Amino acid sequence: MLRWYIIRTLLKKEAWRHLADRGGIFVAFLLIGCFALACMFGRRFIGDQILVGTVGVCYVDEVDLGQHTPAWLSHLRSHPPEADLRIRFRRHSQLPIGLLFYGENTGAVQIRDGGTDHNGQPRYVIMVWFPGSDAGVMEPYLRWFWKETFAFFGQQRRPLQIDTEGPLLFPSGSMLVRVSPQSGGKRHFLTYSRLENDQKWFSDLPPPLEIRVEYHQLQNRADMLSFAATALITFAMWFFSVFLMPALTCEERERGVLLAQALSPASTLEIFAAKFLFYPLAGILLGVILAAIYKISVIVSLFFWIALVTTAIGYLGLGLAIASLAPNQRKASMGAMCYLLAIALLLFISLQFRVPLAQHFVLERHCVRLLHASLVGTASAYRYEMIAAIVLSLFWTGLAVRLFRRHGWQ
Helix, strand or coil: CCCHHHHHHHHHHHHHHHHHCCHHHHHHHHHHHHHHHHHHHHHHHHCCCECCCCCCEEEEEEECCCCCCCHHHHHHHHCCCCCCCCEEEECHHHCCCCCCCCCCCEEEEEEEEEEECCCCCEEEEEEEEEECCCHHHHHHHHHHHHHHHHHHHHHCCCCEEEEECCCCCCCCCCEEEEECCCCECCEEEEEEEECCCCCCCCCCCCCCEEEEEEEEEECCCCEHHHHHHHHHHHHHHHHHHHHHHHHHHHHHHHHCHHHHHHHCCCCHHHHHHHHHHHHHHHHHHHHHHHHHHHCHHHHHCHHHHHHHHHHHHHHHHHHHHHHHHCCCHHHHHHHHHHHHHHHHHHHHHHHHCCCHHHHCCCHHHHHHHHHHHHHHCCHHHHHHHHHHHHHHHHHHHHHHHHHHHHHCCC
16 A cells, blocks of 8 residues: 655655756756757758658558559569668558558658540559658659569550659660650650660550659658657656666665665555656656647647656666666666667667567667657557557566565665
8 A cells, every 4th residue: 555645755855866966957957958949940950851861661552443453563563672672562452541651761652543544544643752851762762663664564565654743754775755745844744665676656556554643742750850859858758767767776775775765664665656756757747848849739649648658657667677686876877878779779780680570679669659659740650559668668667666676675
């Protein structure tokens, strides 16, 4: 049974410690001031730049095509690009119902049904979705897409009529290109056909397959300011719960304060509850202030609060586990820093060498994505991430309680 008057006394003790040694308070005000300046003066310079200048994954989605997959798309599936380009094909039946969401630094090539032409032949619409403000980040994927598309229809002796407002297409190999009289300004009507030895220009060719190409910008992606807000909110909770709390707990152990608390009427669960109410709440309060500076409407989002509390609980468990195992204050601080560097290295290696399974066991992988999604308004695409984050947070909390009861005050 938790007794509030004991928890209140322990909370006062923690507050007086931080008022006497104001290092943590100074760091909190420093984070708030730096991010406030970045938001005031950085938006016009940062704009819609994406964090990384390349697209990590490109989706090729068949939208509104039904169950029938054209042979052209089957050819694309059987001729993937080189290994350094990550392509993910999704049929219409594999797509979620409603809006399509794409993650950070991802792009998409959507193949849609464009109806039929005057000859009754199908037409297609190619919608290119790119993050940031520069469509050039999709250039390596589009180069592969159009190379294989021209190769397939060239083998079929089928010309293509491309209607586009984007950059002109320059296919490899020998091809005839006819410019339509409708071309002009930003819009181009070009007909492409493979050059054959016995071909008499366009006179003996079948009607071209009509394709309209559109370019669209993916909004609310990993712009620099939203990424900075996510990083600072995560760091705020990590600083209080993983770095500061283990160091101060080990300091109490070295001075005998923790043992005195264990011998007092305060139970282990009450000591644990006091630390939970102080350090994670301090991190949550700082995170809410940073989120409100970035976008005030975020603080009324239920998804944001769930992500914030889940992250705080997970970091509290991690911090108490470090505090229970570290023999002194210096090793507690070193343990927190080693954990941070080890997780960063693990995530980097798993991304570079494409080991996705390892990422799912890392709390930071899920919590950072959840916090960023709540800031930029794409929360509905991360329901499964939330479940994984809650499971990992409960695991760290349960492990911390077990370790703290056995080794916390020794």
